[in-house]
Amino acid sequence: MSPLDEDARPVLVVGLGLAGALMTLALQRRGRTVVVADDGGAVTSRAAAGLVSPINGPRLSRPPRTSEWLAAATALYTDAEARLGERLWYPGPIRRLFRDADQARRWEERRAEPARAVNMGPAEPPGRHPQGLDPHGSGPILGGGRLDVAGLLAAVARERAAAGRLREAVDPGQLEPTPDGVRLGGEDYAAAILCQGWSGAAGPWLAGLPLEPLAGESLGLRLSAGAPAEPLHGAGWLVATGPDSARLGATHHRAVGGEPTAAGREELLAALPGLWSGSSEVVAHFAGTRVAVRDRAPVAGPHPRWPRLAILNGLGGKGALWGPWCAEAVAENLLDGAAVPAEIDPGRFGTVTCA
Ligand SMILES: Cc1cc2nc3c(=O)[nH]c(=O)nc-3n(C[C@H](O)[C@H](O)[C@H](O)COP(=O)(O)OP(=O)(O)OC[C@H]3O[C@@H](n4cnc5c(N)ncnc54)[C@H](O)[C@@H]3O)c2cc1C
Structure with a gap:
């Protein structure tokens, strides 16, 4: 002891x-x-x-500890909900929208590796995005979800x-x-x-x-067409936070952040048409500094x-x-x-x- x-x-x-x-x-x-x-x-x-995503980046990487990370996250978030008496953890697929045919091909190649297949569903043809914004198809990332931070x-x-x-x-x-x-x-x-x-x-x-600073910004949006049922990941990501509200993210710059910027807002809004259509209103603007280690x-x-x-x-x-x-x-x-x-x-x- x-x-x-x-x-x-x-x-x-x-x-x-x-x-x-x-x-x-x-x-x-x-x-x-x-x-x-x-x-x-x-x-x-x-x-x-x-977002808790086991598959990340253009290379669709899945580090060897991923299953351990997911198991610990699921257990702690489930326990937190019981302890705190609130819904905080929303497990479910994250939809990766393919940029082009190459990305769709790479998805299937990567999925052929058994370790990755656990967290990657089969590539799907256009039509899974409710507004048709998936001209090259999409793939579901499995085993993760969203934490209400x-x-x-x-x-x-x-x-x-x-x-x-x-x-x-x-x-x-x-x-x-x-x-x-x-x-x-x-x-x-x-x-x-x-x-x-x-x-x-x-x-x-x-x-x-x-330690290295990595500045990042995100936007809180109200969406006239309602928010997507699944988190969407394309050039950026769009994640529902309520029936007609969502978070749009995220920027990455090697600097200390913390203050919302006009350039950050512009960069984020430029990615929105590839993720969701219909009119939207920016209701919040967030900025922070991630801490990366060498x-x-x-x-x-x-x-x-x-x-x-x-x-x-x-x-x-x-x-x-x-x-x-x-x-x-x-x-x-x-x-x-x-x-x-x-x-x-x-x-x-x-x-x-x-x-
Ligand atoms: C735009 C953006 C989007 C992101 N999206 C995701 C995502 O989808 N999924 C994900 O996993 N991660 C995401 N991240 C990363 C995630 O935000 C960080 O990994 C995480 O929030 C870091 O938490 P932290 O507690 O280490 O730091 P912080 O959030 O900075 O918290 C540290 C706290 O300690 C306080 N503090 C410092 N010194 C003292 C003191 N002396 N006394 C009392 N309090 C003190 C600070 O004021 C602060 O409140 C995102 C980051 C950004 C910027």
Whole structure:
């Protein structure tokens, strides 16, 4: 039994974006009391559509851990719905609209590989798009779905506030890790987990990690023709958020984001005619900064120097897909002493420094 198992002190989660929410849930599932520090930001998590897609990019890639990521996501989101009493997880196919005949051919080639076939249904001829915007056909991506990210963050904040365990922002520079816990002012925690998104890159504990900003924007739309039943993925993506509302995304630029731009809006609206027709109205504009890591894997696990100070960051554009698996790995490390997989271990770069 690890020492933390016998340690009744609460665990502090710093930051309530998607990472902080997942970390809170993973710890609560294990019976831990969690105090969440929230500064009300989470602009990046609120920009996300929450798509959980096991097949990605023009190469239709499916990394080897995909089944593990999906299993962890499904289990955590199902558990979150029961714990928080709200519908948050919408499993179902995502429709990939083929750009040309080449893409349709590549789909069938990739589907011939057994590992991919699990998540790729047969290519379908034109006509599956309800408005006929699939002249080269389409293919269903299976096994994923959509997480209502904003709904999850609000529900976790409400639940922790009701328990008297939600606090305002903390200054990470004031955290004092010790070999058996973390102190903050006069308070004593069994452990602390830094879930700060891009603002963590500037803080003391993550210095030295090769983190890169990837700005992104999305639009909230009201659609006169009603929203599509399935999330659509073509030049961009369009995901229903209500009967006549949808999220249109997303832009990608190697920069720090966070402020909606006219250029971002224009870029997004240029992709809409390929996804959906009928008149539309922009009702919201979101912008955030994804955190990418040089080796394109998240950073999840104990700080190399302080085992009771953990990190969950670097979720890139796939936080809703691989975030739950990472959060479970961090929780298991803290509670059971299980090593986190080497590819997400913050110590893999050997460069993390501290205050
Ligand atoms: C346009 C766009 C679309 C996207 N679409 C998808 C998608 O469809 N599917 C998907 O899986 N991913 C998507 N992503 C990526 C996803 O948003 C991220 O992976 C995820 O939201 C990162 O969450 P985070 O909690 O690490 O960071 P953040 O959302 O940045 O949250 C970190 C939080 O910590 C707070 N914080 C920092 N320091 C402190 C402190 N000292 N005290 C208290 N709070 C603090 C911050 O203010 C913030 O609220 C998208 C991203 C963008 C930009």
